[in-house]
Structures are given as C-alpha cells and as structure tokens.
Amino acid sequence: MTPSPLRRLLLLRHAKSARPPGTADHERPLSARGRRDAQAAGRLLAKTDWLPDLVLCSTARRAGETWELAAAELAGLPPVRAEPRLYHPPVPELLAVVHAVPAYVSTLLVVGHNPSLRDTILMVAGDGVGSEIPQVQEKFPTAAIAELTWHGTWGQLGLRTALLTGLAVARGDRRRPS
Template identity: 45%
Template sequence: MRRLILLRHTKSDWPAGMVDFERPLAARGRRAAPLMGRLLIDRGLVPDRVVVSPAARTVETWALASAGLVQLPPGEQDGRIYEAPAYELANVIRETADEVGTLLLVGHNPGIETLCADLVADGPADQRRRISRKYPTGGLAVIDCAIDTWRDLTPGCGTLVSFTAPRDLDSEAE
C-alpha cells in the first residue's frame, strides 16, 4: 500500500503584466496554506517526500504550509509538474523510490484534478462527487493506492481516504 497526497496550490493572484509562472499567492491563499499544513500534522498525514512545481504559487504554498512544522519535509521542485497533464504527473510519481511510503505532490489544475479522478476507484461517494464538480485551490486529496511500488501506479488503483478544502477549515481561507 502507498499513500498519495495531492495538494493544489492555494489561491493565487494575477498582477497585471505578470507571466503565469511567476504569479504569487493572493492574501486568501497565504491564509489557507498554513491551514493545510496544520491539517497534515493533525491528521497524521506526514509525507516521506514532497514534490513541488517550481511555479511561484506552488513553491509559496508549500513554504507557508510547512513553515515551522519540522515534521514536514522540504519540497523538491520538479519542472515537469508545472502545467503537466495527469499522465505526466503519474510518470513523476512512478519514479519515486520504493522507500517512500507517502508522497505529496503540490501542483496545478487541471492536472491534479484529472490525476485524482483517474486514480480513484473507490472512497466516500460524496467526496468523490465534490472533486468531480470542482477541485478548489488548496484542495487536498488523500489517496491510498493498492500497489507495492510507485512504478505500479495505474488508473483505478486508488481509494479516496479524504478530501479537504481550505473553506472546510476556515470560511475566509479559500
């Protein structure tokens, strides 16, 4: 069994003249990111490895989520995650070392949402419907994959354990 955690970056801003890759978080996103990090600790969802898109908003999301929480590992940036479709995200995951039991990926939509939909075959129906309607910024899906190694990752191998958005924790955060 392997555990995959998919975190979409928190709410970003889009200042005039700024390219997508350099977009920072909005005030709401800066409030939400620490909530998601605290959620990981509170629920015992501490990843062995964190892989982050190098875009400013994902790097900032993980920096704020993990700030002051020594249990959370630093994020490793991987350029393939930025604007990646689900199949590319799956390829990144399949390269994960066998000793990593829990992997957290910090990325973007639509790739994160599509990957979640591709992997999840079971789990709470209400939460699966919620994800299919919208995978909001800051959304965090916990998926248990019935695989022995990350190389074995295939569509439908996962069970959704939980899905949480910042607004579930604080109405002003999302």
C-alpha cells in the same frame, strides 16, 4: 506471500493566487487569502497526520509559496524537490513523475495545479469513501488536499488502482486582528 506496502499520495492544489498585471503565469504569487489558506493547509496536514516522506512541488511561484507556508506549520520537514514537470502536466506525465518516486517513500505529497490534479484523482481513484468522487468531479478548489491510497509500488499507480480515502479544503481565518 508478503502483502504489498500501503502507499499514500497526497495531492495539494496550490492556494489562491494573485494576478498582478504584467506577471507571467509561472511567476504569479499567492494572494492574501492564498497565504492564509496555505498556512491552514499545513495545519490540516499536521492535524490529519498526512505527513509526507517526500514533497514534489511545481516550480510555479504560487506552488512553492503554498508549500513554504504549509511547511512552516509542520513539526518536521520532509525533503522537498522542485519538479518542473508538475507545472500543468497532462495526467500521464504527472503519473510518470510519481512512478519514479523511490521505494522507501510511503507517503508522497505533490503540490501542483488544476486541471492536472483533479484529472489525476478522477483517473486513478477506483472508488472513494463517502461522497468524495462527486465532490472532486464538481470542483477541486485551491488549497484542497486529496488522499489516495493503494497497496503496491509507485509504478503500479494507474487507472482505477487507488482509493480516494480523504478530501479536505484548507481555509484560513478571514477575521481581521483587532
């Protein structure tokens, strides 16, 4: 019997957004801090070798800007698909998007929002390495990246089927250049 392939789902919460008066939620841009943190997220993805085969990104401006700035820090660029269903979906809808990922994809990166990402992690992670689960229960902050792994297909991801194997929060340098 052949073992099922290892799948890796990376969940990246968009970086800190600005709140310009009169701007619709979907159109909110990143703040200055968010721009720094998005770049740091790209460096973190490269440093930890969390390189996706495919990126699915919410259509919200802040999510797209997060990915653009993160991607600029990577050596190679995976295919990216803007996915309207990733704008604040309930967990079953987010999982439906993941279930439709092609079989050739081993590592998928989803750029999205809370509480959807946090709730997805807590629903599908049967266990975590170290103290990751309690950390996510407490808070899944902006520019946080979670890594969930399991053996099987994308369609098999469900309640308590994955292991939370990584959790990191990307923070950019706050020092002002001299």
